[in-house]
Amino acid sequence: MDLPELPMPIDVDFDVEFADALARYETYNKHHYRPNTYLHKWWGRRCGSTFRLILKGLVEDEAARPYYAPGGLAGKVILDPMMGGGTTLHEAIRLGASVIGVDVDPIPVVQARATLTHRPPAALRAGFDALYHGLVEAAGDLFQTHCPTCDEPAPLWYALYGWRRVCGCGEVLAVDSLTLRHEPDGTTLRWCPVCGQLRNGGDHTCDPGGVRLIEKGTSHCSNCGEAYRDPAGTPYHARYTMLAVAAHCSIHGLFHKSPDWRDRAALRRADDRRPALPLAREQFRVIPGDKSIQLAHRGIDNYLDLFSSRQLIVLSEVIGQLPSEDAMIRMNLALLVSTSLEFNSMLCGYKGVNKRRAGAVRHTFAHHGYAFPHTALENNPLYPRRASGTLQKLFESRIARARRWAARPLERVLEDGPSRFAAIEGETDGGREVATAAELAGGSHRFMLIQGSSVALPVETGSVDAVVTDPPYFDSIQYSDLSGFFRVWLRQFLPEAADWNYDQSVAAVNSERDSENGHYVALMTGIFRECRRALRPGSGRLIFTFHHWQPRAWAALTAALYNAGFAMVNRYVVHAEHPMSVHISNMRALTHDAILVLAAARPESPERPLPPAHHDSHHFTESCATFLGWVLAQPGLTTGEIEAHWQAYLAPGTAA
Numbered sequence: 023m024d025l026p027e028l029p030m031p032i033d034v035d036f037d038v039e040f041a042d043a044l045a046r047y048e049t050y051n052k053h054h055y056r057p058n059t060y061l062h063k064w065w066g067r068r069c070g071s072t073f074r075l076i077l078k079g080l081v082e083d084e085a086a087r088p089y090y091a092p093g094g095l096a097g098k099v100i101l102d103p104m105m106g107g108g109t110t111l112h113e114a115i116r117l118g119a120s121v122i123g124v125d126v127d128p129i130p131v132v133q134a135r136a137t138l139t140h141r142p143p144a145a146l147r148a149g150f151d152a153l154y155h156g157l158v159e160a161a162g163d164l165f166q167t168h169c170p171t172c173d174e175p176a177p178l179w180y181a182l183y184g185w186r187r188v189c190g191c192g193e194v195l196a197v198d199s200l201t202l203r204h205e206p207d208g209t210t211l212r213w214c215p216v217c218g219q220l221r222n223g224g225d226h227t228c229d230p231g232g233v234r235l236i237e238k239g240t241s242h243c244s245n246c247g248e249a250y251r252d253p254a255g256t257p258y259h260a261r262y263t264m265l266a267v268a269a270h271c272s273i274h275g276l277f278h279k280s281p282d283w284r285d286r287a288a289l290r291r292a293d294d295r296r297p298a299l300p301l302a303r304e305q306f307r308v309i310p311g312d313k314s315i316q317l318a319h320r321g322i323d324n325y326l327d328l329f330s331s332r333q334l335i336v337l338s339e340v341i342g343q344l345p346s347e348d349a350m351i352r353m354n355l356a357l358l359v360s361t362s363l364e365f366n367s368m369l370c371g372y373k374g375v376n377k378r379r380a381g382a383v384r385h386t387f388a389h390h391g392y393a394f395p396h397t398a399l400e401n402n403p404l405y406p407r408r409a410s411g412t413l414q415k416l417f418e419s420r421i422a423r424a425r426r427w428a429a430r431p432l433e434r435v436l437e438d439g440p441s442r443f444a445a446i447e448g449e450t451d452g453g454r455e456v457a458t459a460a461e462l463a464g465g466s467h468r469f470m471l472i473q474g475s476s477v478a479l480p481v482e483t484g485s486v487d488a489v490v491t492d493p494p495y496f497d498s499i500q501y502s503d504l505s506g507f508f509r510v511w512l513r514q515f516l517p518e519a520a521d522w523n524y525d526q527s528v529a530a531v532n533s534e535r536d537s538e539n540g541h542y543v544a545l546m547t548g549i550f551r552e553c554r555r556a557l558r559p560g561s562g563r564l565i566f567t568f569h570h571w572q573p574r575a576w577a578a579l580t581a582a583l584y585n586a587g588f589a590m591v592n593r594y595v596v597h598a599e600h601p602m603s604v605h606i607s608n609m610r611a612l613t614h615d616a617i618l619v620l621a622a623a624r625p626e627s628p629e630r631p632l633p634p635a636h637h638d639s640h641h642f643t644e645s646c647a648t649f650l651g652w653v654l655a656q657p658g659l660t661t662g663e664i665e666a667h668w669q670a671y672l673a674p675g676t677a678a
Contacts, residue, residue, distance in 0.1 A: 028560040031087060032079025032619055036594045040089070043436050044071040045597040055434070056112065057424035058451045061354070062133045062361045063508065064107040065390060065501055068492050068567055068615065071433070072596055073113045076565055076617060080488050081117070090433060092448040095119035096466040098487040099459075101556060103476030103549050106501065108134045110490045115469060116431060116449045120462040122481065124472040127502050128520030129509065131473045136353045138469050140452050143425050149351040150358075150417050156343045157336055157413075158404050164292050164332045165402040169271035170279045176269040179405055180383075181281070182372055183262035183398040184218070184235060188253050190246035194234045195263055198397040202266060203278060203375055211278055213265065220266055220280045233263070238396045258320065258327040259368050262398050264289060270407070292331035299338045301326060306510045311503030316392040325510050328367045330400050337363075341514050349519075356515035358416055360508045365411020366403045371395035383410045387504065428452055459485065473520055477548035479556060486556040489564045493546065493579075542578045543585075543661060550586035554622050562622070564588060567615040569598065569643050576646055577668035580653050581661045588620040590651030595644040612639045616647035620654075627655040633671055646672075 048069045053060040056070035077095065081087045086094030096118035102110035105123040111134055114121045123134050165178040182202070184195030195218060202220065203211045211222050217232025242249050252261060267285055268278045306325040310318045317323070326334065340359050344352050364385045369392065371384035383399055386392075401411045408415035428451035432443040453467035459481040462468050472479070494501065513522035553564055570576060598615035630652050634645030649671050653664055 030080055030561060030563055031082075032076065032563070032565070033591045036079055036592075036617065037075065037089075038594050038596055040436070041072050041075050041594075042597045044075075044434060045069045047434055049597065049599055053419075056109070056427075057419065058137050058428040059108055059112045061137050061420050061424065062129060062357045063364050063387065064130065064133070065387070065504065066492070066494075067107040068109055068598060069596075070109055070113055072567070072598070072615070072617075073109050073490065074116075074433075076490060077110075077114055077117055077119075077488075080563070090435075090444065090446065092446050093118040097464055099462050099485060101479075101481070101486045101489045101553070102491045103479070103489060103553060104491050104493050105130050105134065106492060108137070109492065111138065111469060112451050114490070115453050115467055116446075116451050118466045119487075120453075120465050120468040120470075122459065122462070122470045122472070122479075122486070124474065124476045124479065126473070126475055126524060127505055127509075128473050128522055128524065129505050129512065131471050132353060132512070132516065132519050133357060134469070134471055135455065136350065136357055137424070137428070138452050139350050139455060141348070141350050141354065141425075143422065145348065146351060146354060146421055146425065149345045149348070149355055150413075150421070152345065153340070153343055153355055154404070154413055154417075157339050160339045160343075161332065161335045162404055164288050164335065165404055166288060167267045167269050167279075167285055168282070169269070169274055170277055171274045172271065174271060174273065176271050177404075177406055178285075178402050179268045179270065179407075179409060180402060181264050181268075181285075181400040182266040183368070183400060184233075184265045185396045185398070186253055186256070186261050186263055187236070187250035189243035189248040189250050191243055191248075193253070194236050194243075194250070195265065196236050196238060196240065196250070196396045197265070198238050198372070198395065199375065200235060200237055201375055218265055218280075220278065235265075252321070258322045259330055262368060264400075265397075289331070292335055295335055296331040299334055300341075301334065301338055301514075305513070309506065311506075313391050313503045314506060320394060325507060328369055328507075329363075330368055333366050333368075333400070333403065336403055337511065344515060353516060353519060354421060356512060356519075358413070358420055359515065360512050361420065362403055362411060362413055362416050363508060363511065365416075366401045368398050368400065369393065369395070370399045370401060370411075372397045372399045385411065386507070391504070473524070475545075475549075477545070477552055479552055481556050483555050484558050484562075486553075486562065487558055488562060489553045489557060489566075491566045493566055493568065543581045546579065546582035547585040550582050550588060554586050554588065557622065559622075563591070564620040565617065567596075567598070567617055569612045569615050569646075571612060571642075573668040573672040574665065576650060576672070577665040580650050580668065581664045583620065583650075584654055584659060584664060585661075587622055589623045589654050591619045591621050591623075593618050593644075593647035593651060595640055595647065612643060614639045614643040616643050616650075618647060618650070628652055633673075636672075636674075 048055045048071050052067060078087055081094035083094060094117050098119045100114040100119045101122045103124045105111060105125050111121045111123045125131055166175055167178045168175055184197045187194050187196050200213050200215055209222050211220055213235050214221055215235045217228035218235050219229050219232055264281050266278055267281050270276050303324055308314050308317050308323050308325060344356055364387055365383050367386050369386045373384045374382045383401055403413050405412045408418055430445050431449050431451055432445055435442050435444050453469050456468050456470050459470060509522055594617040595614050599613040631645055631648040634642040636642060653667055
């Protein structure tokens with residue numbers, strides 16, 4: 023294959039073995055490796071180490087090209103037209119580049135602005151402390167329980183709920199398992215199926231006022247034979263009944279107990295306050311999409327119904343108590359509270375049965391979609407310990423630790439002996455925001471953020487050195503739809519920070535319910551054409567990662583690139599997903615990404631590759647990436663012919 027004019031290092035070389043070695047560590051817990059990019063929840067993030075290597079492949083100075091060498095891109099402009107979690111922006115600005123980040127969804131834009139803009143750690147801490155103590159004063163009394171041994175008060179850690187079901191016999195509560203927890207002393211804490219009381223072995227006297235429990239999977243009543251159903255007309259948050267509370271006693275340590283009259287009274291106080299909260303339901307209406315339609319199927323039409331009364335009271339207080347003196351500190355704290363909702367809704371489940379995982383929260387989007395637990399976990403966001411999903415823990419990990427890392431980024435060092443991290447001296451993860459693309463030229467550590475479509479960008483033709491991105495995953499993860507769960511709250515916290523009512527139809531993702539590729543192809547074609555216009559002639563590169571099982575996904579991507587006039591320069595395949603990630607565990611999922619390096623050229627046609635082995639993630643991804651390059655090199659193809667090529671190439675039974 024002919025290389026374009028002015029070849030770049032990545033055109034001919036990319037250390038796949040090294041990238042794989044780093045990624046196999048990072049995919050297990052990505053947020054530990056790049057904490058400053060994880061202030062807020064986003065989906066489908068790729069490994070920061072992989073993108074650092076990609077960007078190092080654009081460094082012209084050979085001395086600055088090694089992975090652990092600082093910088094190398096000063097004076098360059100890097101564009102990410104679909105920035106999502108912001109990986110490209112953070113990695114490029116660390117290397118000294120100036121960056122442009124674009125997304126139609128406001129959350130990526132607001133998150134990038136907050137994390138790339140410097141604020142003194144002490145000021146962020148002071149702002150958080152004031153907010154936290156104000157929330158505790160306003161709502162802390164609702165999250166109090168008492169030790170079952172000494173009756174001393176203790177802050178509630180979390181409460182567990184059973185799902186209310188109805189049959190001809192009356193009401194039962196469904197739970198994931200009657201086993202709550204295996205204790206360190208070897209005993210097991212279980213719920214009594216007759217009365218719902220917690221017991222730790224031995225006989226007990228059933229509570230005459232208790233309720234019968236069933237385990238998940240029980241569809242019909244064994245007494246009357248009727249199918250269990252939801253209580254008619256009940257809001258989602260009220261479809262659960264409290265079955266247990268957990269807390270730490272200063273004297274007796276961790277305890278789990280059945281709720282007593284005081285625990286139920288605290289719930290009633292919160293429920294009584296709920297109707298008067300200054301939260302307009304119209305502002306929280308669910309607009310059904312490919313993922314949120316799961317809510318509609320459950321009769322849920324409002325995001326407010328996904329939260330307990332106690333959780334809503336805290337959120338209502340946040341709106342009035344966020345600091346107003348410094349807009350950037352307010353933005354950081356608003357994003358922190360927003361991302362905490364993933365651990366603080368009645369969609370959270372309990373995965374703490376194992377004694378080593380006591381209190382572990384199965385968060386709302388563990389499976390990249392909505393799930394409806396039988397045993398719901400009501401977390402206490404104000405819990406004073408740094409426990410899973412609490413504001414205290416999230417501040418430490420998402421802001422305090424993240425800003426320490428941003429001031430002195432660390433990278434894992436691969437060598438024999440104990441694992442260690444080394445600082446990349448001279449690098450920082452942050453910069454100065456500018457309003458126009460002209461202010462980026464020739465500079466370093468500057469960033470420009472745009473909320474909107476990338477089909478028309480306010481940049482000069484030929485002014486961008488490289489486009490590095492991770493495009494939407496065609497039809498699987500509906501980013502904009504899922505982010506509505508957070509957007510409705512951020513609109514309350516930060517009303518002036520973004521356009522919260524943007525048009526979701528301009529998002530470049532294909533509906534799961536749409537058998538056609540037209541929407542995706544049209545939008546991606548427009549974006550890629552604009553990228554080609556913006557790239558420097560000769561040296562400009564479009565580089566992105568992609569994988570998919572479906573031929574129509576590859577065909578849609580290929581058609582968009584073909585229509586925009588791009589040709590493949592090279593392709594590499596790297597490890598991208600940990601096989602035990604919750605959203606792909608035990609599924610037929612690809613765990614590799616293709617890195618596609620493209621340029622505005624028409625090289626000679628390479629040899630047509632053999633079909634892939636469908637059972638092998640690496641070989642399948644590599645074969646598809648190679649075939650994409652072959653298709654791009656064929657002259658005079660229509661979109662229909664491109665689709666036909668892919669259907670034939672990936673047809674069952676065609677594997678090599």
